[in-house]
Amino acid sequence: xxxxxxxxxxxxxxxxxxxxxxxxxxxxxxxxxxxxxxxxxxxxxxxxxxxxxxxxxxxxxxxxxxxxxxxxxxxxxxxxxxxxxxxxxxxxxxxxxxxxxxxxxxxxxxxxxxxxxxxxxxxxxxxxxxxxxxxxxxxxxxxxxxxxxxxxxxxxxxxxxxxxxxxxxxxxxxxxxxxxxxxxxxxxxxxxxxxxxxxxxxxxxxxxxxxxxxxxxxxxxxxxxxxxxxxxxxxxxxxxxxxxxxxxxxxxxxxxxxxxxxxxxxxxxxxxxxxxxxxxxxxxxxxxxxxxxxxxxxxxxxxxxxxxxxxxxxxxxxxxxxxxxxxxxxxxxxxxxxxxxxxxxxxxxxxxxxxxxxxxxxxxxxxxxxxxxxxxxxxxxxxxxxxxxxxxxxxxxxxxxxxxxxxxxxxxxxxxxxxxxxxxxxxxxxxxxxxxxxxxxxxxxxxxxxxxxxxxxxxxxxxxxxx
Amino acid sequence: xxxxxxxxxxxxxxxxxxxxxxxxxxxxxxxxxxxxxxxxxxxxxxxxxxxxxxxxxxxxxxxxxxxxxxxxxxxxxxxxxxxxxxxxxxxxxxxxxxxxxxxxxxxxxxxxxxxxxxxxxxxxxxxxxxxxxxxxxxxxxxxxxxxxxxxxxxxxxxxxxxxxxxxxxxxxxxxxxxxxxxxxxxxxxxxxxxxxxxxxxxxxxxxxxxxxxxxxxxxxxxxxxxxxxxxxxxxxxxxxxxxxxxxxxxxxxxxxxxxxxxxxxxxxxxxxxxxxxxxxxxxxxxxxxxxxxxxxxxxxxxxxxxxxxxxxxxxxxxxxxxxxxxxxxxxxxxxxxxxxxxxxxxxxxxxxxxxxxxxxxxxxxxxxxxxxxxxxxxxxxxxxxxxxxxxxxxxxxxxxxxxxxxxxxxxxxxxxxxxxxxxxxxxxxxxxxxxxxxxxxxxxxxxxxxxxxxxxxxxxxxxxxxxxxxxxxxxxxxxxxxxx
Numbered sequence: 040x041x042x043x044x045x046x047x048x049x050x051x052x053x054x055x056x057x058x059x060x061x062x063x064x065x066x067x068x069x070x071x072x073x074x075x076x077x078x079x080x081x082x083x084x085x086x087x088x089x090x091x092x093x094x095x096x097x098x099x100x101x102x103x104x105x106x107x108x109x110x111x112x113x114x115x116x117x118x119x120x121x122x123x124x125x126x127x128x129x130x131x132x133x134x135x136x137x138x139x140x141x142x143x144x145x146x147x148x149x150x151x152x153x154x155x156x157x158x159x160x161x162x163x164x165x166x167x168x169x170x171x172x173x174x175x176x177x178x179x180x181x182x183x184x185x186x187x188x189x190x191x192x193x194x195x196x197x198x199x200x201x202x203x204x205x206x207x208x209x210x211x212x213x214x215x216x217x218x219x220x221x222x223x224x225x226x227x228x229x230x231x232x233x234x235x236x237x238x239x240x241x242x243x244x245x246x247x248x249x250x251x252x253x254x255x256x257x258x259x260x261x262x263x264x265x266x267x268x269x270x271x272x273x274x275x276x277x278x279x280x281x282x283x284x285x286x287x288x289x290x291x292x293x294x295x296x297x298x299x300x301x302x303x304x305x306x307x308x309x310x311x312x313x314x315x316x317x318x319x320x321x322x323x324x325x326x327x328x329x330x331x332x333x334x335x336x337x338x339x340x341x342x343x344x345x346x347x348x349x350x351x352x353x354x355x356x357x358x359x360x361x362x363x364x365x366x367x368x369x370x371x372x373x374x375x376x377x378x379x380x381x382x383x384x385x386x387x388x389x390x391x392x393x394x395x396x397x398x399x400x401x402x403x404x405x406x407x408x409x410x411x412x413x414x415x416x417x418x419x420x421x422x423x424x425x426x427x428x429x430x431x432x433x434x435x436x437x438x439x440x441x442x443x444x445x446x447x448x449x450x451x452x453x454x455x456x457x458x459x460x461x462x463x464x465x466x467x468x469x470x471x472x473x474x475x476x477x478x479x480x481x482x483x484x485x486x487x488x489x490x491x492x493x494x495x496x497x498x499x500x501x502x503x504x505x506x
Numbered sequence: 507x508x509x510x511x512x513x514x515x516x517x518x519x520x521x522x523x524x525x526x527x528x529x530x531x532x533x534x535x536x537x538x539x540x541x542x543x544x545x546x547x548x549x550x551x552x553x554x555x556x557x558x559x560x561x562x563x564x565x566x567x568x569x570x571x572x573x574x575x576x577x578x579x580x581x582x583x584x585x586x587x588x589x590x591x592x593x594x595x596x597x598x599x600x601x602x603x604x605x606x607x608x609x610x611x612x613x614x615x616x617x618x619x620x621x622x623x624x625x626x627x628x629x630x631x632x633x634x635x636x637x638x639x640x641x642x643x644x645x646x647x648x649x650x651x652x653x654x655x656x657x658x659x660x661x662x663x664x665x666x667x668x669x670x671x672x673x674x675x676x677x678x679x680x681x682x683x684x685x686x687x688x689x690x691x692x693x694x695x696x697x698x699x700x701x702x703x704x705x706x707x708x709x710x711x712x713x714x715x716x717x718x719x720x721x722x723x724x725x726x727x728x729x730x731x732x733x734x735x736x737x738x739x740x741x742x743x744x745x746x747x748x749x750x751x752x753x754x755x756x757x758x759x760x761x762x763x764x765x766x767x768x769x770x771x772x773x774x775x776x777x778x779x780x781x782x783x784x785x786x787x788x789x790x791x792x793x794x795x796x797x798x799x800x801x802x803x804x805x806x807x808x809x810x811x812x813x814x815x816x817x818x819x820x821x822x823x824x825x826x827x828x829x830x831x832x833x834x835x836x837x838x839x840x841x842x843x844x845x846x847x848x849x850x851x852x853x854x855x856x857x858x859x860x861x862x863x864x865x866x867x868x869x870x871x872x873x874x875x876x877x878x879x880x881x882x883x884x885x886x887x888x889x890x891x892x893x894x895x896x897x898x899x900x901x902x903x904x905x906x907x908x909x910x911x912x913x914x915x916x917x918x919x920x921x922x923x924x925x926x927x928x929x930x931x932x933x934x935x936x937x938x939x940x941x942x943x944x945x946x947x948x949x950x951x952x953x954x955x956x957x958x959x960x961x962x963x964x965x966x967x968x969x970x971x972x973x974x975x976x977x978x979x980x981x982x983x984x985x986x987x988x989x990x
Binding site: 305308309310312349354365368369370371372373374375376384385388402406407410411414417418421422425428429434437441444445448449451452455456459460461 | 507508509510511513514515517518519521522524525526528529530531532533534536537538539540541543545546547548551552
């Protein structure tokens with residue numbers, strides 16, 4: 040597709056030396072428009088099917104909120120027609136349809152729980168989606184060139200640390216289901232700053248690694264066929280490791296720790312092409328997790344539930360037992376291959392069916408077929424992100440694109456893998472699907488950054504020419 | 507950098523591959539196992555998506571499902587629930603079902619193998635799946651009469667057809683409304699159940715077929731007399747010593763006749779008079795002469811030590827496995843460790859009325875698919891022969907005498923010959939008696955066998971006795987059914 044700007048070009052009014060300025064019919068944007076239309080139809084259809092399946096009639100008010108969301112997504116699309124004409128056409132429709140399916144499921148569970156109006160999770164999710172897409176539009180309008188972010192490498196690092204520490208600050212920190220990862224003022228606006236921190240961390244890692252890759256990759260002793268870094272270069276790895284361990288111990292959030300550390304390791308590997316970093320890092324993390332599973336009750340419970348969830352003792356344990364894990368599997372099993380259909384299953388039996396367990400809820404009502412479709416959408420999203428890494432011209436952009444795409448992949452793996460017993464269950468949100476404002480805002484900003492990066496990749500020749 | 511990128515891409519793909527595999531395992535490979543897990547409440551809810559078949563008495567539903575707009579598609583409703591709960595039982599959203607709701611669950615929920623093609627047919631033709639209906643043998647007139655006659659007593663009444671074993675009436679008191687256990691709020695069901703369980707009057711017991719089993723007292727003398735006649739060594743005219751007290755050998759236990767004194771007059775008493783007047787001492791003497799093995803054998807032929815499924819589960823009445831001589835003496839008048847349900851004693855009377863053949867008791871007449879094709883018709887079946895026709899005939903005569911001019915006189919009905927036997931069983935030094943009546947009518951053409959059980963001495967403690975309390979209840983019920 041990289042040859043699109045020459046294929047089918049229009050040559051009217053070409054000023055000499057400025058060929059590239061001529062705007063071709065925006066083929067990528069048109070593709071995106073159609074896909075976005077399809078995504079919006081799927082979303083509105085899902086909401087209507089939920090209403091038919093649960094209420095038996097159409098509630099136009101909520102359906103209109105869904106339409107409003109589609110309008111915002113089209114807003115982002117229109118913004119891109121002006122400021123990111125050559126951005127990837129798949130990212131926005133994929134994020135939109137995932138976001139919409141999530142809203143439909145949250146709405147469906149609200150109906151089961153007799154929640155409605157502005158206090159209900161679905162309406163809040165719609166409002167947060169609007170805020171998140173608005174944030175994405177703002178991002179793509181403000182950041183016209185991703186290399187600006189390279190300048191703020193260390194500021195990003197600082198921001199990430201501050202965001203991570205915020206929930207531990209007395210007064211604004213909030214604890215929910217045992218994890219201290221929330222902030223709030225009074226009773227309102229609970230926010231997970233850690234979600235935003237993952238973007239800041241990706242920017243910081245990309246910037247830092249591009250600056251320091253030589254010292255991290257070139258020197259060191261060879262052992263067992265691998266060149267290991269010098270002790271003095273171990274600093275960054277140890278800092279990030281310590282940070283992850285702190286998240287496990289003080290915020291009691293295994294999933295987030297795994298996410299940050301996995302992100303760092305992958306970016307480190309891509310930047311330095313040294314497998315020894317991965318070996319060292321994984322060794323450190325596994326050692327830390329093992330110690331944690333022995334010393335921290337909540338981590339130990341997670342492991343025990345993972346290994347033997349059907350044990351009645353684990354199932355009946357009041358706190359930290361396997362009830363949720365097993366109920367989620369019952370739900371998925373109930374869905375079978377084709378699912379019960381919207382509003383026909385019983386996802387509300389499982390605790391937190393609209394956030395951590397939304398994938399089990401969707402699996403129950405949309406079946407294995409639906410899960411495969413959703414996972415395929417994630418694969419597509421992540422693949423488009425990696426594509427930036429492959430096609431990118433500057434290392435910072437490549438690294439950032441890979442980091443942002445991989446963080447989505449890893450997050451999906453940690454959540455869905457936890458629900459389906461691939462790994463121990465940890466609390467993380469499923470990107471775009473799960474109820475939660477901070478997660479939506481963070482992931483939509485990632486969409487905006489990936490769009491910006493993909494636009495730059497395709498525009499690179501122009502950037503060179505125009506200097 | 508691109509080489510590393512490729513590897514990272516492969517890692518990411520492997521991560522997704524793991525998710526594709528894990529979801530496939532749960533949603534396809536393991537799906538059936540997960541659905542079969544007893545902790546899987548979704549499977550329970552699934553069972554509510556089928557319109558459960560009704561339970562009918564004489565064509566009128568006493569349990570049926572009506573559409574519900576909550577999480578469950580249907581609400582089970584029990585019409586006149588307290589009256590019929592020993593028959594229908596209930597099916598709660600959590601916990602175990604009871605009664606026919608449990609015993610015929612496969613049919614009622616449409617899951618029995620005989621309904622497979624019917625359900626497939628409904629699926630293809632776009633009809634909602636539906637369970638089969640169950641027509642029970644209960645006669646509404648008899649059931650209501652039994653309920654009314656039992657009044658405020660703690661106890662049970664059971665009426666059967668001697669020739670078929672069909673259960674015509676089955677009432678137990680105190681009882682409860684099964685609708686309270688059919689609500690869709692699980693915690694409310696639990697609270698209700700806990701409350702019923704803690705209630706000292708034990709409303710959850712079906713005293714007709716189980717519960718806190720009572721000694722049969724003098725009604726068990728029918729079994730001992732039958733054993734004596736069957737042995738060939740005794741006739742109704744066989745005589746026994748007639749003292750006023752009997753100390754059981756090797757013990758301090760003193761047996762007295764009810765009311766004290768001897769059994770009628772004279773130094774000796776016949777078996778017929780001992781049964782008619784319901785005397786304990788001659789029965790204890792007879793029992794010890796027969797031995798526990800002979801009594802047990804006879805009792806088991808009547809159905810003791812067998813759990814009958816009618817098809818509801820019932821508790822087995824028990825005659826203990828091994829007894830020494832004094833214990834055998836006590837068991838001969840239904841004390842010691844002998845325990846019986848009204849159902850069992852009704853079977854004893856019905857067997858005597860039926861010429862000696864024990865019919866299997868049964869509550870259900872027919873099971874019918876929603877399209878009115880019969881799935882199962884119940885016909886009378888024999889449990890076996892307990893006594894010879896001659897023994898049966900002799901016992902009918904003795905039981906008629908018991909009502910006409912004996913200890914069961916309060917069951918007399920003008921113009922109808924009633925056969926019967928009362929019982930007044932001791933439960934402990936100062937505990938209230940358990941009162942019994944078992945019998946049948948008309949004696950010359952038995953249509954109905956009846957057993958009445960009244961616990962707690964009918965409220966009179968140790969002042970109540972079978973003929974005072976239980977016999978009039980039986981009389982009232984028999985009059986109602988005979989006058990239909």
